[in-house]
Amino acid sequence: xxxxxxxxxxxxxxxxxxxxxxxxxxxxxxxxxxxxxxxxxxxxxxxxxxxxxxxxxxxxxxxxxxxxxxxxxxxxxxxxxxxxxxxxxxxxxxxxxxxxxxxxxxxxxxxxxxxxxxxxxxxxxxxxxxxxxxxxxxxxxxxxxxxxxxxxxxxxxxxxxxxxxxxxxxxxxxxxxxxxxxxxxxxxxxxxxxxxxxxxxxxxxxxxxxxxxxxxxxxxxxxxxxxxx
Amino acid sequence: xxxxxxxxxxxxxxxxxxxxxxxxxxxxxxxxxxxxxxxxxxxxxxxxxxxxxxxxxxxxxxxxxxxxxxxxxxxxxxxxxxxxxxxxxxxxxxxxxxxxxxxxxxxxxxxxxxxxxxxxxxxxxxxxxxxxxxxxxxxxxxxxxxxxxxxxxxxxxxxxxxxxxxxxxxxxxxxxxxxxxxxxxxxxxxxxxxxxxxxxxxxxxxxxxxxxxxxxxxxxxxxxxxxxxxxxxxxxxxxxxxxxxxxxxxxxxxxxxxxxxxxxxxxxxxxxxxxxxxxxxxxxxxxxxxxxxxxxxxxxxxxxxxxxxxxxxxxxxxxxxxxxxxxxxxxxxxxxxxxxxxxxxxxxxxxxxxxxxx
Numbered sequence: 001x002x003x004x005x006x007x008x009x010x011x012x013x014x015x016x017x018x019x020x021x022x023x024x025x026x027x028x029x030x031x032x033x034x035x036x037x038x039x040x041x042x043x044x045x046x047x048x049x050x051x052x053x054x055x056x057x058x059x060x061x062x063x064x065x066x067x068x069x070x071x072x073x074x075x076x077x078x079x080x081x082x083x084x085x086x087x088x089x090x091x092x093x094x095x096x097x098x099x100x101x102x103x104x105x106x107x108x109x110x111x112x113x114x115x116x117x118x119x120x121x122x123x124x125x126x127x128x129x130x131x132x133x134x135x136x137x138x139x140x141x142x143x144x145x146x147x148x149x150x151x152x153x154x155x156x157x158x159x160x161x162x163x164x165x166x167x168x169x170x171x172x173x174x175x176x177x178x179x180x181x182x183x184x185x186x187x188x189x190x191x192x193x194x195x196x197x198x199x200x201x202x203x204x205x206x207x208x209x210x211x212x213x214x215x216x217x218x219x220x221x222x223x224x225x226x227x228x229x
Numbered sequence: 230x231x232x233x234x235x236x237x238x239x240x241x242x243x244x245x246x247x248x249x250x251x252x253x254x255x256x257x258x259x260x261x262x263x264x265x266x267x268x269x270x271x272x273x274x275x276x277x278x279x280x281x282x283x284x285x286x287x288x289x290x291x292x293x294x295x296x297x298x299x300x301x302x303x304x305x306x307x308x309x310x311x312x313x314x315x316x317x318x319x320x321x322x323x324x325x326x327x328x329x330x331x332x333x334x335x336x337x338x339x340x341x342x343x344x345x346x347x348x349x350x351x352x353x354x355x356x357x358x359x360x361x362x363x364x365x366x367x368x369x370x371x372x373x374x375x376x377x378x379x380x381x382x383x384x385x386x387x388x389x390x391x392x393x394x395x396x397x398x399x400x401x402x403x404x405x406x407x408x409x410x411x412x413x414x415x416x417x418x419x420x421x422x423x424x425x426x427x428x429x430x431x432x433x434x435x436x437x438x439x440x441x442x443x444x445x446x447x448x449x450x451x452x453x454x455x456x457x458x459x460x461x462x463x464x465x466x467x468x469x470x471x472x473x474x475x476x477x478x479x480x481x482x483x484x485x486x487x488x489x490x491x492x493x494x495x496x497x498x499x500x501x502x503x504x505x506x507x508x509x510x511x512x513x514x515x516x517x518x519x520x521x522x523x524x525x526x527x528x529x530x531x532x533x534x535x536x537x538x539x540x541x542x543x544x545x546x547x548x549x550x551x552x553x554x555x556x557x558x559x560x561x562x563x564x565x566x567x568x569x570x571x572x573x574x575x576x577x578x579x580x581x582x583x584x585x586x587x
Contacts, residue, residue: 173530
């Protein structure tokens with residue numbers, strides 16, 4: 001048996017809200033995005049002008065995309081400008097410093113590769129998780145937002161969005177290359193979701209830190225093994 | 230032909246009425262997207278400024294651009310167009326040939342130094358000192374460099390000169406490059422398409438003639454007036470797209486009904502051109518109008534983004550041709566398999582650790 005020796009409030013409400021809005025957005029955006037790339041619903045009958053099947057899929061993709069962007073900006077605001085939430089500020093994430101790639105990172109990698117027996121434990125994200133979140137969620141989102149807005153701007157050339165994000169087009173070798181990149185990079189999200197869910201469940205089983213429920217309740221637990229009576 | 234004549238004088242000498250001359254001016258202004266208040270400026274320029282001498286060079290190409298150009302309908306006849314722009318050198322169309330013709334080119338380059346327009350059709354093979362395209366005993370690479378030196382502006386006419394096109398496709402054995410890779414110090418306007426629309430050419434020249442500078446260009450160097458919107462945005466089949474009514478095969482009822490060709494690989498949504506507005510051969514038709522999906526011939530790299538009849542291109546990835554979806558599915562599958570394997574090892578290890586404790 002083991003008992004809880006400490007309860008730590010890690011994920012505050014704004015972080016939890018961000019997480020779930022983001023998760024929902026990613027699911028809807030992936031689904032509607034893949035549908036737009038390959039529309040499978042059968043054609044409606046009657047006058048084309050009276051139906052908006054494809055237009056609605058695209059519309060939902062845009063609406064949810066803007067929620068996704070707003071949510072992302074809100075998370076950046078919370079991380080950079082709200083000073084008192086140490087677990088939400090990416091404070092320990094310093095990939096530019098060689099020290100960051102030192103022992104804590106190496107130990108965590110070794111642990112994931114079964115090269116050591118103990119499991120390093122962190123209250124916030126461990127260094128490997130932080131790196132994964134940075135690559136997939138931060139860089140991935142920024143890339144999808146920029147390419148997405150560049151494509152959205154194509155609906156109204158010379159308009160606000162096309163003026164500020166149109167520079168992505170020549171960078172990607174034109175409109176087609178832009179779509180291709182957006183479509184290809186979209187696949188990192190289902191990839192990431194699988195890895196993320198697996199890592200969370202595994203940590204819960206191995207370290208028993210309540211990491212799975214912590215994103216609902218906000219609390220992580222430290223547990224201590226008790227000698228069985 | 231003396232190039233001191235104005236456009237208006239040419240029109241007059243050919244028996245074209247002033248009414249038709251004004252009609253040409255207004256049609257060209259409209260297609261360039263100029264404000265109505267600028268029409269008098271266009272007319273004035275056409276009446277007073279001497280015609281622009283144009284040197285038209287042909288490189289590595291199939292000449293489909295010229296075929297399209299000589300079928301220009303606004304202004305009305307090809308004959309008129311050719312006189313309008315004072316096309317003093319065009320090795321495909323000129324009656325003269327050989328040394329006589331090359332002398333004309335040299336003369337224009339000298340007499341109108343810094344004033345003539347250089348139109349380049351086809352691209353430039355650069356490999357092995359440009360030996361794969363020889364003109365009059367010299368490589369096309371040298372001819373272009375020499376002629377561009379005194380040009381006021383360069384028009385890259387067609388997909389080859391603009392972006393490279395078929396000769397530039399992998400593996401590009403002749404090292405063919407678009408004009409912008411060779412000429413860096415001149416204003417270049419790109420008029421891509423395979424072939425481009427003839428009216429775009431006359432529009433660009435009229436603009437240059439009137440205002441003394443090239444029209445507004447988009448981020449890929451194409452005139453905004455003609456390449457400002459996607460074919461998709463002005464496509465007459467757009468209603469079928471929005472409704473979700475798609476053609477799935479060329480032998481289907483939906484094809485006869487003229488539904489949207491999106492799922493047949495139509496590149497209309499990613500192609501900037503005026504095909505769905507101006508169309509070809511005096512507004513007769515354009516590919517989508519004839520039931521064929523757009524292949525995106527005015528976009529960079531279209532030749533390497535096949536197959537044309539699927540939505541997602543196959544690109545070289547790790548040495549094999551594959552689509553974004555195939556890469557994605559493999560990556561996600563690998564993640565799932567990796568997670569399962571990792572879970573299994575974790576379980577075995579835990580089991581072992583548990584046994585050790587006992």
